[in-house]
Amino acid sequence: MESTLYIIFTIVIVAEFVFGNLSNGFIVLTNCIDWVRKRMLSSVGWILLSLAISRVVLIWEMLLTWLKYMQYSFAFVAGTELRVIMLSWVVSNHFSLWLATILSMFYLLKIASFSRPVFLYLKWRIKKVLLTILLGNVIFLLFNIMQINKHTEEWMHQYERNTTWNFRTSCFSRVSKLITFNMIMFSLTPIVVSLVSFILLILSLWKHLQKMQLNFRGEQDSSTKAHMNAMKIMVSFLLLYASYFISFFISFIPMAHEKGLDHLLSLTVGLFYPSCHSFILILGHANLRQACLLVLRQLRCEKKH
Template sequence: MGSNLYGILTIVMIAEFIFGNVSNGFILLTNCIDWARKRTLSFICWILLFLAISRMVSIWEMLLAWLKYMKNSFSFLAGTELRVMMFIWVVSNHFSLWLATILSIFYLLKIATFSRPVFLYLKWRVKKVILTILLGSLIFLMFNILLVNRHIEDWMYQYERNLTWNSRVSKFGAFSNLVLLEMIVFSVTPFTMALVSFILLIFSLWKHLQKMHLNSRGEKDPSTKAHVNALRIMVSFLILYATYFLSFFISLIPMAHKKGLDLMFSLIVGLFYPASHSFILILGHSNLRQASLFVVMYLRCGQKH
């Protein structure tokens, strides 16, 4: 039973890895082609481009973590190698979460219809607001890197003192738990901002539908469609974001005594977020959706011939 479960989880993890690379690679390739043709990209396309890059790096980092674990080489990482791995993971995770949050705020400012002076001020300066949030998030990234680097220094000190395999494994487990707890803490802020944006967008849609109540167009109204489409993307983001949080907690609490089973559960849950949300973004963005339909039609025509 254990070997069957292990095999099933391996297949699921590989499928998520492939799906995540395809969906994010499609976003990356489509925007790169558009930039090569037009020599320019819209603001939201730049966000999607860098979001796809950060997620692809995160996906490959998760695969590398799994391979390292399978070789029992985590506990014997050299200082430089450990620093590079942790730096890449922290940076890719940071931008994967913050850029998705910025996308939610962008939808709120572009679509919501509030008449408050503060909101209108932000709405008219949406690019400056987004850039300010992005630059502000770098402060969180800096503190996160500094804390992780401090934990690495402590781990390397213990590594040099404890030469037995069991002691190194134990100390590395404590180190990884501290890093995961910090990732959870640093992820709370972007999640809260995305949640607030979602609630405000719901309220805006409710007010808009009230105004449209006597209008026969109803849901066919372009503004209503934009609201609904943005809400779908933001709902998917929040749900998948929550599953990503869950993957951190799974890593903190061993679920099974079998080798690698707890990490495998964590990776499966963690991979579900960057793969699935990018696919939903493709369906929700008109240019990406049209490009995906073109690819599907091209493949169908190729099969007929």
């Protein structure tokens, strides 16, 4: 039974890994081509490009870390190598989360229509606002790295003093707890910002639909479609990130530790977020969707020939 589950989880992980690299790689390639052709890139283009790159790094980091664990159970990891593993995860996870949050704010400021002076001030200066937030959260990243480095030092000091088998086999659990603690501390602010952006967008849509009814227009106009499309992307991000967050708690469940099935399940659930949300972004943006359809048509034509 365990061997069957191991095979199933492995197949799903490989599929998620390939799918995630294809979807994020497609976003990177499409935006890079637009950049070269037009010699410029829109604000949302830069956000999507940076977000896709951070998620490619995150996907590779998650897979390589899991492979190292499966082979050596982290007992081999030296202080420098452990710091590299933790640092790569912290940086890629930080930018993946914050860039998705900035994308949610971009949707809100670009699509929503509120008459409040504060909102109008932010809307008119949308590029400066988003750039300021991006540069400002670098402070969060530096503090995050300091915390991770501090806990890593303590963990390596304990490992040097205790090399028994029980301590070595608990290494992955210690790393998982450290990552989970880190996520609880530093994920709260961007998630709250994304959630508030989503709620405000719902409120904006409700007000817009009221105006539509007063004007006796029942059909869906471009503004309504833009609201609905942005809300789908934002709610998918929140739900998928929730599954990503929960995946780290799965590794604490005492189920078949000797076979690593708990960590396989954790990785399977965790990879949904960086892989699937990027595909939703492709479907939600007209230029990416059209480019994807064009590639599929060309592939069909090649198969016919």
